[in-house]
Amino acid sequence: MALIKKKKKLINPWGGFFFVLPSILLMSYFVYGMIFWTLRLSFGRRTNSSSTDDSFAGLSNFTGLLDDPEFTHAFSNLLKFTFVFIFGCLLSGLIMALLLEKGIRGEGLFRSIYLYPMAISFIAMGTSWRWLLDSARDEKATGLNMIFQWLNLGFLQNDWYTSEKGSMYAMALPAIWQMAGYVMALFLAGFRGIPDDLREAARVDGASEYKIYRHILFPQLSPTFLTVLIILGHISMKVFDLIYGIASKSYVTKVLAIYLWQVIFDFQNFAKGAAIAILMLVLVAIVVIPYLRYVTKSEDARS
Amino acid sequence: MSTDTAQSVLNTKDISRTKRKLDARGKFALVFRYLALIILLVIAVLPIYIMVINSVKGITAVSQSTAFIPPRKLDFASWGQTWPILREPMLRTLIFVLQSSIISAIIGSINGFVFAKWRFKGSNVIFTMFLFGMFIPYQAIMIPLVQFNNSIGLSRSIYVLVVAHVIYGIPICTLIFRNYYAAIPNELIEAARVDGASTVRIYLTIILPLSIPGFVVVLIWQFTSAWNDFLFAIFLTGGSPKLSVATTALNFITGSADRVYYGNNMTASLIVSIPTLLVYMFLGRYFLRGLLSGSLKG
Numbered sequence: 001m002a003l004i005k006k007k008k009k010l011i012n013p014w015g016g017f018f019f020v021l022p023s024i025l026l027m028s029y030f031v032y033g034m035i036f037w038t039l040r041l042s043f044g045r046r047t048n049s050s051s052t053d054d055s056f057a058g059l060s061n062f063t064g065l066l067d068d069p070e071f072t073h074a075f076s077n078l079l080k081f082t083f084v085f086i087f088g089c090l091l092s093g094l095i096m097a098l099l100l101e102k103g104i105r106g107e108g109l110f111r112s113i114y115l116y117p118m119a120i121s122f123i124a125m126g127t128s129w130r131w132l133l134d135s136a137r138d139e140k141a142t143g144l145n146m147i148f149q150w151l152n153l154g155f156l157q158n159d160w161y162t163s164e165k166g167s168m169y170a171m172a173l174p175a176i177w178q179m180a181g182y183v184m185a186l187f188l189a190g191f192r193g194i195p196d197d198l199r200e201a202a203r204v205d206g207a208s209e210y211k212i213y214r215h216i217l218f219p220q221l222s223p224t225f226l227t228v229l230i231i232l233g234h235i236s237m238k239v240f241d242l243i244y245g246i247a248s249k250s251y252v253t254k255v256l257a258i259y260l261w262q263v264i265f266d267f268q269n270f271a272k273g274a275a276i277a278i279l280m281l282v283l284v285a286i287v288v289i290p291y292l293r294y295v296t297k298s299e300d301a302r303s
Numbered sequence: 304m305s306t307d308t309a310q311s312v313l314n315t316k317d318i319s320r321t322k323r324k325l326d327a328r329g330k331f332a333l334v335f336r337y338l339a340l341i342i343l344l345v346i347a348v349l350p351i352y353i354m355v356i357n358s359v360k361g362i363t364a365v366s367q368s369t370a371f372i373p374p375r376k377l378d379f380a381s382w383g384q385t386w387p388i389l390r391e392p393m394l395r396t397l398i399f400v401l402q403s404s405i406i407s408a409i410i411g412s413i414n415g416f417v418f419a420k421w422r423f424k425g426s427n428v429i430f431t432m433f434l435f436g437m438f439i440p441y442q443a444i445m446i447p448l449v450q451f452n453n454s455i456g457l458s459r460s461i462y463v464l465v466v467a468h469v470i471y472g473i474p475i476c477t478l479i480f481r482n483y484y485a486a487i488p489n490e491l492i493e494a495a496r497v498d499g500a501s502t503v504r505i506y507l508t509i510i511l512p513l514s515i516p517g518f519v520v521v522l523i524w525q526f527t528s529a530w531n532d533f534l535f536a537i538f539l540t541g542g543s544p545k546l547s548v549a550t551t552a553l554n555f556i557t558g559s560a561d562r563v564y565y566g567n568n569m570t571a572s573l574i575v576s577i578p579t580l581l582v583y584m585f586l587g588r589y590f591l592r593g594l595l596s597g598s599l600k601g
Contacts, residue, residue, distance in 0.1 A: 015502055016421035020414050023473050024429060030470045031436040034444035034451075041446060092343075099340050104333075110340050111312075112587050113347050119583035119590060120351075121531035123550045124572040127557050128350035131370050131565075142367040177346070185591060186598060189312045227598050238440040241533045241550075248558060260442050261537075270446055281443040288438040295599045296431050 035281065041274035049268035061275035071276070073251075074259040077168045081255060082236040084172035085179075089232050090225075092176060093183025098213075100184070101191040111188070115181035122178070126245025129174045133160035133246070167252040175242055179235070183228055190224030191217065230291045237283045256280050312591065351576075358382065358570035365566035381566040382574075385556065389574050392552035396530060397578070399461045399548070403468040404525035407476045408518050410469065415480020415517070416506050420492055430481070434599070437474035445538050452539055461546055463539045468529045476521045479596045483517035484510065516589070523586050524593030527579050549575045 042061050045053040065071045096114055100107050117125070134143040137157045141149055145157040160170040194217060202212045240257035247253040249262060256276055264273035357365050361378030417423075418430045452463055487510065495505045533550040540546035547555065553575045557568045583590055 012502075013423050015423075016417040016426065017423045019421075020417045020426075020429070023410060023414050023433070023477070026470050027433055027436055027473060030448070031439065031444065032432075034447040035439070037447035038443050095339070096343060099336050099343075104336060104340070106340075110344060112583075113344055115587070115591065115594075116351075116580070116583055117347065118594060119527055119579045120576045121533065121550050121553075121579070123531075123533050123554050123557075124354075124576045125350055127568050127572040128353045131353060131367055132350065134367060136367075140368075142370060146368070146371075174350075177350070181347070182594060185312055185595060189595060192312060231598050234438050238442075241531075244533070245554075257440070257442060264446065274446055277440065277442040277445065280440040284438055284440055285435075288435065292431055292434055292599075296427065 038274045038277050038281075041270055042278045044271050044274075046270045047272065049270075051270075057271065061271050062279070064272065065275060065279070070254070070259060074254045074256050077253065078237070078239075078255040080168040081172055081175070081239065082233065084169050085175045085236050085239075086229065086232045088172055088176035089179050089183045090228060092180040093228070094187055096180065096184035097187035097191060101188060111181075111184070114184055117178040118182055120178075121245075122241035123245040125174065125178065126242070129246050133170055133173070135159040135162045161247050161253050162250075164252060167247075168255075171243055171246065171253050174246065175236075175239065178242070179232065183232070186224055186228050186231070187221070190221045194220045226291070226294075230287055233287045234284050237280060237287075312595070354569050354573045354576075357566060358573050360566055362564065362566050365569070367565065381564075381570040384564075385567050385571045385574060388556065389549070389552055389571060392547045393549050393575070393578075395461055395546075396548040399465050400468075400526055400529040403465045403472070403529055404522045406465070406469045407472040407525045408521040410473060411476025411480045411521050412511070412514055412517065413506075414473070414477040415482075415484050416510055418477065418481045419484035420487070420489070420510075421502055430477070433474045433477055435474075436471070437478070437597075441471065441534055445534075449538055459543075459546075461540075461548075464529070464532075464535060464548065467535045467539060468525065468532070471535075472525050472528075475524065475593075475597060478599070479521050479524065479593060480514070480517050482596055483514070483520075487513060519586065520589045520592045520596075523582055523589045527582060527590065527593075530579050549578075 043056055043058065044061075045051065045055055045057045096110075100110060104110075132143040134141075134145065135158075136142055137145055138149075138154075141157060144160070148154055148156045158166060158170070161167045163170065198216055198220075199212055202216050207215070238257060239255055240261075243253050243255060243258055244261075249258055257280070260273055260276040260280070263269050263276060353370050356373045357370060358381060359377045359379060360374040361380045362384070364374070364378070365381075414433075418426055448467070491509060492505055495509055496502075500508070530549060533554070536548050536551045537554075540548070540551065542551070544555075553571050556571045
């Protein structure tokens, strides 16, 4: 034992630092340095491509956003989308996990088919989803509207992502379709992490299946719920390809990421683009930083 | 601990053990479960089903009103039309994606080893700072990145995407390897140390040979996310056709004015999805591991 202790002292504690130094430098420059650069831009006056004005504009780029109806429109769209997306994913992912968690013949097949949408690019899936969410109705109906008619549910037909009010709710459908399998996998991992004895003991005590879920399994899953919420929340804030792949830059489905792209590419307004980017970062940070602290703390407690 | 979670999802529950004789109610519940599972299955498959059947209907027979109906006879004309357009971008993507995933995996393995087994003062803080880089919206670094890219002249080469995916892949690759190495018992390393091996040597001779599954997870994860990436591609290649990659080339086809060639759009989308679908079909369990580690829990 004494020998090991002696040896341990011989290990250079800074050796590890030396090997991760390249990554530390890259992350400092390309993540934190560039975030700072964007922050600087967002307080500046480079509002067109030829501007080299480096003076400070204070918060004017941010306050300007509040008066920009396109920005507020994109922001409220994002909130609507986030709400339906998170709710829909939680619900469908949980249902899938509940159907599978006790084990069923063919589980592997179901599980891998539910998960495959995660492996495909949003740009590629957009093509099919444009068809499924086509707004034509009745005799001309195609896609989901046509399926509704086959099922005698014609009243459910609607304009999907082209509708003025419901566009973001419709846009959440492909997003849920793509992410539900992931949520299922997280919940399944949660369920399988609960020792079988707990369930058995409750069963022996005569608890009904409903009560077992309600009082024993679901409380155990609260860390999983938190993880799922954080993951879905930050994905939702950043949503871009999915919406672009289906509706391109259309006004009714505009979210922050799409608007930011327009501001930078089409209007070349870097200061404003930077302000939107910083806002997106703040939104994500609000959700993610407490989570990171929570995860690292609980890991420290375990080790 | 990390791999356990993924493994617990992957292992199907041993149903023979819990199987009891089903009464009528149990049978009904089982039928109901399968019915629900199959309905969900149909929903999951529907969009890709549409892609597949409409890619083999030829050019003119494709219409939205018959989207769900399989073709009477197979006609690969739209494959013949779209493949020549996609071939070059797909090849370019394949080459850059392979490069970036291999470099990412090497960096991730070294970092992961340090953060798991060769910690230094403050390494946990630095690791957490790395992790935050995984969640940021890339828009928050995109304007400086594009300017940086223009200033050093990388923008005229596909290497800009290799560099971007390697750098912004550092957090997730480090995380996957760190979790993987955390499961390796410390005694193994201590024993080698007692024998006088240096830490670098321990990494090369003991850890690295044990790392193959970790490498597979990272390679697949980086491959899939770089292949499917659209954001970096449009920002950093500036829409230059000489640098078009799979997703930007596809976007050019499906987003162009003549959306009338529905069959071609469907076929192009399918062709671009094939590499990641194949990876998923054959190495899906490793993909799932990468996915679960993205939640920091996996």
